[in-house]
Amino acid sequence: MLEQNLAALPIILPLIAAPLAIILGRTMPIWILATLVSGCASIISLQLLDTVLTTGVISYAVGGWQAPWGIELRIDTANAFVLVAVTAISTLVLLFSKDSIVKEIDCSKHALFYTAHLLCLAGLSGILITGDAFNLFVFLEISSLATYTLVSLARDKRCLTAAFRYLVMGTIGATFILIGVGLLYMKTGTLNMLDLATRIDLYDSSRTINTGLAFIIVGVSIKLALFPLHMWLPPAYTHAPSAVTAFLASTATKVAVYVMVRFIFTIFGASYVFHSMGMETILMLFAIIAIFKCSYTAAMQKNVKSTLAYSSVAQIGYMVLGISLVNVTGLMSGLLHIFNHALMKGALFMAVGAVFYRLGSADISAFKGLGKRMPLTMAAFTLAGLSIIGVPLTVGFISKWYLVTAALEQSHWFIAAAVLGGSLLAVVYIGRILEAAYFQEPDEANVAKISEAPLSMLIPMWILVIANIYFGIDTSFTTEAAQHAAELLFQNGQVMEVKP
């Protein structure tokens, strides 16, 4: 029974755990339930990734109805790879949040926090696994609503405006995606992704399909915070509770990047989007502006969370840049960076969360002298920071390496230069924080209350840091999966082997 339904479990488990959590009611059992469910989901995702790498695509007919009449769940290497990252980060963040949220979220809301986290996880898994364009929208709604709730939970009242802004922008994005899917349905009469892919070819140059593409790309760009549609992201990440920021920064926008990849490569087909519509120039332009503009803004911020938030927008620029190069290596670097960036930003935001836990502030001034007072936390921050910069032996280096290789394959010298320039800016914004931590004396008022963060926060943080280095040295697992995924996507969703 489990074997056969493995593909559906990463969605179903958190989906059922969320209402169960409301019935349990007490915080502690809910935390145990949420962590267990998330842990199970990550083990299952690993198993699924293993299956798709060895035996090929998994197709699962929900309700026993075959596609395109029913809803199909479809797992190939691309979504299994991202799913592993999302579920693993979710589990680590849940371990981390047990202590972290005590300081940042009102006690009466802890149960709701875990429930919303589970709903968000269910939504994200659903977006990843589903093979149906409308079903994707439904799960997008679940994850979005849960995300707005999560952002609004902080004690800091500024999170409310940030969450509201996020809600307005996110809703516009979702509506655009829905309009796009509607236009495609009008023209093709189907919602299944593979079926859409074959039938869109019949109507390649029609205005309705073109408009559908435009709406979907703009909608997804809002969701993944592509410059200049990123304005909702920095306030949301800055004012949300640290555990929430760690989770969202490493999963929510990454899943949106996956959605963009899925729509471009599987549904519309790369040749239509890039050769007929010339989408790559627009994407490339905005991606490069995002890298420079937002890295620069990141260096100007007083608040470390805000610095890292702008850095996220810049990092998303790298992913979109990889996609816009229209070759296997470029797409591979984009997918690789989804995974790698989750490792880095998860660790960084956890470190900031640990500082917040001890000092009640995430301003750069609070980081003064922390190198001595919280050595483990700051060491984690430093290593993950090096990874963001792209220093060799970290994962950041690997994804940038492939990105530069892809750019050179296309003889785009200026893009290779832009990637290196972006890394230099990352040296500045990460360097400022490290300088404060290691070379400045702490403020007198803070000295008394500084001690190392509790183990419950250090362990998940360091697991991510070690992953940053491990996958930076032994790259076979991540690069093979990303390479395989990119090759499959370029075959335009052709069916390799279908398992019943």
Place this chain on the structure above:
Amino acid sequence: MIEWIDLILLGMLALTALRVIFLKDLFAVVMLFGIYSFLSALVFIVLDAVDVAFTEAAVGAGISTVLMLGTLALTGRTEKENTHSKLLPILVVSVTGAALIYGTLDMPPFGNPDNPIHQHVAPRYIEDSPKEVGLPNMVTSVLASYRGFDTLGETVVVFSAAIGVLALLGIRREEDNNTPESGFKEHRVLQIVAKITIPLVILFALYVQFHGDFGPGGGFQAGVIAAAAFILYGLVFGLAKSMAVISPMFLRYMAASGVLLYAGVGLFSMMQGGNFLDYNLLASDPVAGQHYGILIIELGVGITVFAVMLTIFYAFASQTERSNIQ
């Protein structure tokens, strides 16, 4: 003739939308939103989409209006002067509108039976669903069985909304003798009319709930209608009495159990050796299994929607009560 009805309805829709943009009085705006929903429901009826029309009337014109009025009670009824430049919004809206119009230029001819939406997936629903699912109302067959996973998702969306409202507002009442009674104690006529109406509304909700297999209706509409009956009770007789009938805590359990009931059907079919939500395995006869499955999941939807709508009303109303005390 039918073109004239279309034109008049669409013209009225456009007029309502324009009026909403220029009005500053939010109370009037909420009323116009209700009118807008009713007009859309009429358009859906002209298009023969009675199920959608029913949902639009119950959700868009009914419960949304009540909830927006609840919000106005908290925020005040006039719009604040907007100091932002209006140029960018106008540009964005115009570009979006132009893109939509451009997209319709190649649209398949409206109402043509040869259109892709009528030719590709739909024929199987029309020809085989009476045999496979066995319901006279094909819309219910599609949404509850063929695409039942979407409907589970939508139910979870509604559930998530409740989690959001509980996290932001919560339901708290300060119980002491100084709390002014809400409701209309002096209005005997209102109270009597409400007392007569409420049982009928609840009866109608039950009818809609269980009639979804045969005609327009189902869990979403029924849940909303039943919630409307209890909201009416709360408005007329006061929040305290309404909470005595159904407590906020009980509603939480209800909202959760509706989702669990729905997902439970899926788990059960998995235990019978099938895929998630495969109703064929619920009974020895597949068509009977489909019947049971749809009946139970619609009940799950109804329970969750009812509980969530009432929870949101409680949250807004108790917040208003608190701000009145201060």
